[in-house]
Amino acid sequence: DAKTTQPTSMDCAEGRAANLPCNHSTISGNEYVYWYRQIHSQGPQYIIHGLKNNETNEMASLIITEDRKSSTLILPHATLRDTAVYYCIVRVEETSGSRLTFGEGTQLTVNP
């Protein structure tokens, strides 16, 4: 799996957009970018994933650079409940369900 690099922590004001970056400069052509988050003392939650096109769902948007060496997860209107550790994972798709490797992630704190 390609290595990912994320800032250790970020702060965001409630109601503002939270932009979480992830570097994955060694990503392979068949590897997807996945984002998960983990609220304190809970299991992680899948957010979004993408290969090369930008993606949007009800939770967030994912912007992947054209060279795919980095991406940004955008929470358009952050709330206090978005305070969590956000993990960026790069992985190929495996139909049998693949083992995910979690890095240290980014602790996002949304402030009132």
Next chain:
Amino acid sequence: GAVVSQHPSWVICKSGTSVKIECRSLDFQATTMFWYRQFPKQSLMLMATSNEGSKATYEQGVEKDKFLINHASLTLSTLTVTSAHPEDSSFYICSVPNRTPPYNEQFFGPGTRLTVL
């Protein structure tokens, strides 16, 4: 997506005893489940892959005789921490992978906090 439950949500035990943690996929048949461990202020570490009807696959450095995994049905996997010691105190989380794309979407349980005295 799948709904995954774990039982118990927390447990305190004495050193030397064994503790069983259950992971249930409530609405989803899972031939594969994953077990993770998370120490305070650290990231999740994959411990093993639980395979229905066959032996679990353990990650390097995880003692298979200490962390017994049984996946007897398509909806239940159990992790037994045998002869638990204080260093086994951790947050144990299971997950179920999606059976349709995206396959790397995993549905996680709420976790079980184990404290060994």
